[in-house]
Amino acid sequence: MPSLPADQMEGTHALSAPVIREGVRSPQPRRPWGSIAMFLCPALFFYFAFIIYPVLVTFFNSFHILRQDLGLTYQFVGLQHFKEILGSDEVFWKAAGNSLTWGIVAPIIDMPLALTLALVLHAKVPFARFFRTVWFTPLLMSYPVVGVIWLWVYNYDWGMANLVLRAIGLGRYAEAWLANPVTALPALILVTTWMFTGFHMVILLTALHTIPQEYIEAAWVDGADRWQRTFHIIIPLLRPTLVNLAILDFIGKMKQFALVWVMTRGGPMRGTETVATYVIKRAFEWRTLDLGYPSAIAVIWFVIIFGLSYGLTRFLQRREAMEF
Amino acid sequence: MRVKITRTILMLPVLAYTAFSAGPYLWTAVMSLRTTDEIYRSHYGLPIPAHWGKFYTAWTEFGYATYFRNSTIVSVVAVCLITVVGAMAAFGFARRRYAFRLREPLFLMIFLSVMFPPQIMILSLFQILIKYRLFNTLPGLILVYVATELPITIYLLRAFFAQIPQELEEAARIDGCTDWTMFWRVMFPIALPAVATTFILDFIYFWNEFLYAVVFITNQEIRTLPLAIQFLVSDQYQDIGMLATGLMIATLPILVMYLFLSEWFVKGMTAGAIKG
Numbered sequence: 001m002p003s004l005p006a007d008q009m010e011g012t013h014a015l016s017a018p019v020i021r022e023g024v025r026s027p028q029p030r031r032p033w034g035s036i037a038m039f040l041c042p043a044l045f046f047y048f049a050f051i052i053y054p055v056l057v058t059f060f061n062s063f064h065i066l067r068q069d070l071g072l073t074y075q076f077v078g079l080q081h082f083k084e085i086l087g088s089d090e091v092f093w094k095a096a097g098n099s100l101t102w103g104i105v106a107p108i109i110d111m112p113l114a115l116t117l118a119l120v121l122h123a124k125v126p127f128a129r130f131f132r133t134v135w136f137t138p139l140l141m142s143y144p145v146v147g148v149i150w151l152w153v154y155n156y157d158w159g160m161a162n163l164v165l166r167a168i169g170l171g172r173y174a175e176a177w178l179a180n181p182v183t184a185l186p187a188l189i190l191v192t193t194w195m196f197t198g199f200h201m202v203i204l205l206t207a208l209h210t211i212p213q214e215y216i217e218a219a220w221v222d223g224a225d226r227w228q229r230t231f232h233i234i235i236p237l238l239r240p241t242l243v244n245l246a247i248l249d250f251i252g253k254m255k256q257f258a259l260v261w262v263m264t265r266g267g268p269m270r271g272t273e274t275v276a277t278y279v280i281k282r283a284f285e286w287r288t289l290d291l292g293y294p295s296a297i298a299v300i301w302f303v304i305i306f307g308l309s310y311g312l313t314r315f316l317q318r319r320e321a322m323e324f
Numbered sequence: 325m326r327v328k329i330t331r332t333i334l335m336l337p338v339l340a341y342t343a344f345s346a347g348p349y350l351w352t353a354v355m356s357l358r359t360t361d362e363i364y365r366s367h368y369g370l371p372i373p374a375h376w377g378k379f380y381t382a383w384t385e386f387g388y389a390t391y392f393r394n395s396t397i398v399s400v401v402a403v404c405l406i407t408v409v410g411a412m413a414a415f416g417f418a419r420r421r422y423a424f425r426l427r428e429p430l431f432l433m434i435f436l437s438v439m440f441p442p443q444i445m446i447l448s449l450f451q452i453l454i455k456y457r458l459f460n461t462l463p464g465l466i467l468v469y470v471a472t473e474l475p476i477t478i479y480l481l482r483a484f485f486a487q488i489p490q491e492l493e494e495a496a497r498i499d500g501c502t503d504w505t506m507f508w509r510v511m512f513p514i515a516l517p518a519v520a521t522t523f524i525l526d527f528i529y530f531w532n533e534f535l536y537a538v539v540f541i542t543n544q545e546i547r548t549l550p551l552a553i554q555f556l557v558s559d560q561y562q563d564i565g566m567l568a569t570g571l572m573i574a575t576l577p578i579l580v581m582y583l584f585l586s587e588w589f590v591k592g593m594t595a596g597a598i599k600g
Contacts, residue, residue, distance in 0.1 A: 035503035039416030042409045050471030057448035142532030144553040158367040258534040298443040
């Protein structure tokens with residue numbers, strides 16, 4: 001099976017920094033160090049002062065007690081925070097479970113939905129551009145705006161969600177969606193689906209447009225009907241894009257903070273607590289300002305997210321390479 | 325005939341999803357033109373008569389003028405700064421003339437940081453901003469914003485600068501261009517389509533950013549719009565009508581631009597896809 005040229009999939013590969021090839025020419029006699037510094041230094045200042053240095057400080061802090069009520073002085077405790085988090089911090093495990101659930105469930109819902117919509121629009125539905133424009137819109141709003149709108153949608157008495165249920169005769173399933181620990185997390189996951197499906201759809205649509213028409217025609221000549229062409233030609237060709245989108249969706253949801261902060265603050269009964277909200281709460285809203293223990297949580301989560309994104313991408317890309 | 329039936333069947337999911345996608349926002353837009361009393365009488369009534377004056381009230385009496393100004397300052401300054409700094413760095417990372425031994429590892433490091441979760445930086449940034457008296461100031465927030473979007477900006481622009489043919493650079497040099505004038509007079513203008521993409525991506529990110537704002541800004545006077553909305557929803561939960569008006573004020577600038585430049589917006593946002 002032929003694979004798409006790599007450059008047509010550009011922008012959707014999660015972890016592939018493309019190697020830039022330059023023409024082979026005679027080597028330059030000397031390097032223009034002044035110009036190099038002029039171009040790179042401003043960016044490197046920002047990068048090292050506001051990204052690399054803070055990351056290192058967070059790692060350093062995670063081995064110390066650093067609390068306001070103890071005078072914010074550094075007290076070395078080694079791996080004590082890590083032992084406590086992994087060994088006995090039930091809130092952390094609850095939050096990690098929620099984040100992981102969000103990360104796994106979201107792509108499972110988002111991908112088939114986005115794929116269906118992309119295939120339908122690709123099948124020459126009228127006003128396709130209009131629909132694409134509308135579906136993409138939610139992504140352009142901030143999380144607090146989205147959060148407030150959906151607080152209203154989920155209102156028990158007059159929200160749209162219960163309105164629809166009552167209208168189609170399922171009124172007995174009407175629910176105070178965000179007040180019930182069982183339904184709160186699924187309710188929030190649906191909000192991110194609302195935000196991101198249009199975006200995933202657009203990327204899949206772009207990938208669909210790059211499939212050479214000859215493949216489809218060849219299958220048609222061989223007598224494949226519309227379903228066979230979709231499932232045996234088009235979807236396999238979209239697989240690299242789908243895999244990359246799913247990984248990015250997974251990682252994005254593992255970092256979810258703002259929607260929870262605006263809509264539920266992690267409640268009810270920590271039903272929607274994510275690791276991101278727990279870190280911020282633990283640092284700024286616990287008994288006292290604490291920059292040690294939450295830093296250790298941040299380090300653990302950093303290692304997990306970074307390791308997963310790096311590992312997943314490498315693993316899946318290698319499999320792609322072997323299959324095609 | 326058969327084609328027609330297929331079309332109709334295909335339109336069903338399309339229309340259903342459109343209702344799901346547009347419904348909540350349209351509902352909010354309608355409520356933004358109705359008073360809270362009217363809304364409590366009927367939540368799905370039409371805005372007759374439309375209370376356009378609510379936008380004026382929100383702007384003057386509920387502080388949206390201040391929040392809008394803060395968001396505008398932060399987004400415009402940050403996006404200009406990041407475009408200049410990011411484009412220069414991208415150029416330096418892309419062209420063969422500026423290659424040095426550690427350049428590729430350095431670039432790979434910057435690229436990998438696209439995937440850092442913000443929590444790994446935010447607590448120590450809090451410490452650092454306090455130390456340098458940048459905590460609770462808009463300049464502090466702007467510096468953090470520029471730094472966090474730089475990796476993706478450099479990554480996207482570098483790919484574009486690398487495609488510009490070597491001959492052009494040589495021709496410009498023969499015409500007497502220095503590195504500095506070459507970048508600003510020749511390369512940057514050529515890169516404008518790519519720059520527009522990152523400009524839009526960064527602007528939307530800055531306009532909507534919430535996490536850093538909520539941790540680094542505690543003074544009400546300098547709240548940005550997303551931050552203000554979070555506070556207004558807890559302080560004035562009952563006043564749905566006015567909140568809806570506020571949501572419109574916060575979203576309309578972006579959505580109106582999107583209406584006219586939708587292709588560019590879609591391009592900009594999808595280019596940032598690797599950020600996840």
